[in-house]
Amino acid sequence: MTRIGTALLLLAIVAWPSRARGETMYVTNYGPFPTGSVVTVDGTSGALSTFASSGVQSPGAIAIDVAGNVYCANNASGAVTKLTPEGASTVFASAFSGPSGLAFDRDGNLFVSNYYSSSIDKVTPGGTKTTFATGLGGPYMPAFDGAGDLYVPSWSTGSIIRVTPAGVTSTYTSGLSNPYAVAFDAGGTLFVAEYGANRVSKVAAGGGSFTTFATGFNGPSGMAFDARGDLFVADLLTNTLQKVTPDGNRSTFATGFNQPVGVAFSRLAPVPEVDPRSSGVAGAVLAIALALVERRFLTRTRA
Numbered sequence: 001m002t003r004i005g006t007a008l009l010l011l012a013i014v015a016w017p018s019r020a021r022g023e024t025m026y027v028t029n030y031g032p033f034p035t036g037s038v039v040t041v042d043g044t045s046g047a048l049s050t051f052a053s054s055g056v057q058s059p060g061a062i063a064i065d066v067a068g069n070v071y072c073a074n075n076a077s078g079a080v081t082k083l084t085p086e087g088a089s090t091v092f093a094s095a096f097s098g099p100s101g102l103a104f105d106r107d108g109n110l111f112v113s114n115y116y117s118s119s120i121d122k123v124t125p126g127g128t129k130t131t132f133a134t135g136l137g138g139p140y141m142p143a144f145d146g147a148g149d150l151y152v153p154s155w156s157t158g159s160i161i162r163v164t165p166a167g168v169t170s171t172y173t174s175g176l177s178n179p180y181a182v183a184f185d186a187g188g189t190l191f192v193a194e195y196g197a198n199r200v201s202k203v204a205a206g207g208g209s210f211t212t213f214a215t216g217f218n219g220p221s222g223m224a225f226d227a228r229g230d231l232f233v234a235d236l237l238t239n240t241l242q243k244v245t246p247d248g249n250r251s252t253f254a255t256g257f258n259q260p261v262g263v264a265f266s267r268l269a270p271v272p273e274v275d276p277r278s279s280g281v282a283g284a285v286l287a288i289a290l291a292l293v294e295r296r297f298l299t300r301t302r303a
Contacts, residue, residue, distance in 0.1 A: 023227055024266045026051065026070055027234060027241060028059040031259035034076035038062070038083065039257070041241060043226075046254035055089025056081050061141050061222065062262030063102035063110065071110060072262070073099035080112060080123070093123045101141035101181075102262075103150065105165075111150060113139040120152065120163070133163045141181035141222055141262070146188060153179035153192060160192065160203065172207040180221050185246075186229060193220040193233060200233060200244065214244045222262040234260035 025041040027048075037053040057076035064070050070083040071092060079094035080102070093112070101113030101120075110123045115138050122132040138155035145151065150163040151172060159174035160182060177196030184190055190203040191213060200220060202213040219237035226232065231244040236259055243253035 025224075025226070025232065026062055026064065026262075026264050026266065027257065027260050028056075028062050028072060028222070028262035029258040030058050030060055030075065030236075030261045033058045036076075036258070038070065038072060041254050046241070048254065048256055052083050052087045052089060055083065060261040061100060061102040061113070062264045063104055064264050064266045065104055065108060065110075068266050070264070070266070071102055073102050073112065075099070080110070093127055093129055095129075096121065101139060101152070103142045103144055105144055105148060105150075111142065113142060113152065115139065115155070118156075120150070133167050133169055135169065136161055140179065143182045143184055143190075145184060145190075151182050151190060153182050155179065155195075160190070160207070162207070173203050173210055176201065176210070181223050183223050183225055183231065185225050185231075191223070191231065193217075193223050195220060195236075200231070214248050214250045216250055217242060221260070222264075224263040224265055226265055227267065232263050234263050236260060 023043060025043060027039050027041055029037045034057050036056055036058040038051045038056060038059060039048045040051050041048055056072050057074040059072035060075050061073040068085040072081045074081055078096045078099060080092045080099060081089050082092040083089050096112055096114050097117040098115035099112050100115040103111045108125045111132060112121045112123060114121060118136045118138060119134045120132045120139060121129050123129045136152055136154055137157035139152045140155055142150050142152040148165050152161045152163060154161050155178050158176045160172040160179060161169050162172040163169050176192060177194045179192050180195040181193040182190055192201045192203060194201055198217045199215045200213045201210045203210045217235050219235060221234045221236045223231055223233040229246045233242045235242050239257045240252050241254040241260060242250055244250045
């Protein structure tokens with residue numbers, strides 16, 4: 001391949017949309033209690049497929065490790081279940097007090113919110129559990145920032161609490177209405193699902209103030225950003241998954257859930273799902289690169 005062909009091919013790979021490179025969306029169904037399920041959602045059609053229905057007990061929060069294993073906080077059993085990419089289940093850790101949120105740090109430790117004890121536990125990859133932070137006022141679904149600080153939505157205090165890696169807590173923002181989940185976009189901006197106000201709010205840099213980002217929900221719970229910057233929100237009371245674009249436009253993306261709560265993405269297996277030569281700028285660049293490769297191959301063959 002020529003140097004130009006190599007450069008074009010690399011450019012196309014970088015520019016190719018991430019969901020087409022293997023981004024999978026997982027959503028937990030809390031109902032029917034006390035069983036529930038975990039489903040995958042097709043990124044184009046919104047169609048649902050059952051991923052796991054055994055080994056879970058009304059799962060709520062969900063998180064995915066770097067190997068693609070799915071972890072669910074089971075409300076009916078007080079345990080966290082680990083599901084392999086094939087769907088096989090084992091109990092990863094147990095004896096939590098209303099597990100309501102999950103988040104991995106960059107070292108692979110899993111942090112679990114305990115709603116009833118207002119605390120967060122840290123579980124090592126080997127399954128050892130210790131108390132990480134207390135006094136959190138009904139914590140739900142937290143998220144880590146790039147610096148390693150954990151941001152915890154406190155349901156009963158209407159605030160977001162920041163917890164340093166050393167476990168030191170401080171109020172990041174307050175005045176929220178039953179915050180259920182938080183998520184960071186690619187630029188590091190913090191978003192909050194306010195269950196009590198049926199909206200998603202955007203928190204100003206550095207904390208303190210916040211503004212309304214999207215409205216019209218009915219029980220917004222878990223949420224997660226995809227690689228394109230769209231926000232997906234589980235709308236618990238309508239049994240739907242809502243999609244919010246970066247400019248705040250909301251639309252129903254998928255239906256047919258049974259009390260959806262947790263949302264998470266796994267970004268493994270960078271394999272295109274469609275012919276890239278028919279897909280936008282990246283496809284055009286890749287098509288040129290492939291043509292150069294073909295031409296080079298034919299020239300050598302004829303020689």
